[in-house]
Amino acid sequence: MTLAERVLSGDRRALARAISLSEDDPDAAAHLVDAVFGRTGRAQFVGITGPPGAGKSTLVDRLAACYRRADRTVGILAVDPSSPFSGGALLGDRVRMQALAGDAGVFVRSMATRGHLGGLARATADAAVLLDAAGYDVIVIETVGVGQDEVAIIGAADVSVVVLVPGAGDDVQALKAGVMEIADVFVVNKGDRDGVDSVVLAIESVMGLAPAALDAWAPPVLTTVATTGAGVEELADTIERFLAHDVSGRSARRRRRVETRIRADVDRQWHARLDASMLSPAEMARLVDAVVAGTVAPSAAAERVMARMSSEGA
Secondary structure, eight states: OOOOHHHHHOOOOHHOOOOHHHOOOHHHHHHHHHGGGGHHHHHHGEEEEEOOTTOOHHHHHHHHHHHHHHOEEEEEEEEBOOOOOTTSSSOGGGGOGGGGGTTTTTTEEEEOTOSSSSSTTHHHHHHHHHHHHHTEEEEEEOOOOOOGGGOOOOOTTTTEEEEOOSSOOOHHHHHHTTTTHOOOEEEEEESSSSSHHHHHHHHHHHHHHOOOOOOOOOEEEEOBBBBTTTTHHHHHHHHHHHHHHHHHHHHHHHHHHHHHHHHHHHHHHHHHIIIIIOOHHHHHHHHHHHHHHTOHHHHHHHHHHHHHHHHHHH
């Protein structure tokens, strides 16, 4: 059997290998994704995002347990910050999800951002497609906690859950610059701490400033204590209610994911063609040296590359 066929059969080892391929060899991964893409489109994609220390991993662990009790399989992609030295993931969410260990219906994978902004690794989209193709019912994407850069999750998920926690400073400030706009559900975790009510009030106050259509979904603000599981069943139910309410929006998000994927593949192929046939390493080195020396401006260097590509019939 080919690797693609093994992924489609639900082979966990093949799935792990395929995701590693997506991280290490984008070109090979593109062919693999193409081979399985026709068997995708069935899974629900749930995005969990929020600042560091909000308890996202514990919440994901409890949420996955809810889905398992409903006999639904779960794939978890935990996107962590990268080590500046090795490029690997620093946090290792699998260590914090011990309750899921040994459950054949759950697949957990930590992925490093490797310098990519928006809280999502470059290979996350490929990994999500592979999990979908392997037959997982729900795919949870937990993003790296980098605050306002978390808005990229909206392009990867059918529903976006923003997790906050009391005692983390200026709570309203944390909701600015796009984070408010991406939330379909707000969760105030660690609800047994002091200050929960003030965080809930801050969210509701900011939400009240935004105009909304009569039939629009109003993002609810839920309170959870992930360590005990309190409020997590309500979160799972609320996610289902949102998906049932936002059928057209879910379709639009999936179309946006496909468009983003096409653009990313065009970009990858364009750069591969540039590297392979338009500029040799020596030519690029000379161009870089000229820019460093100040004899050629960066934009002029780019124009030279584009002119070369045009002359080659690119």
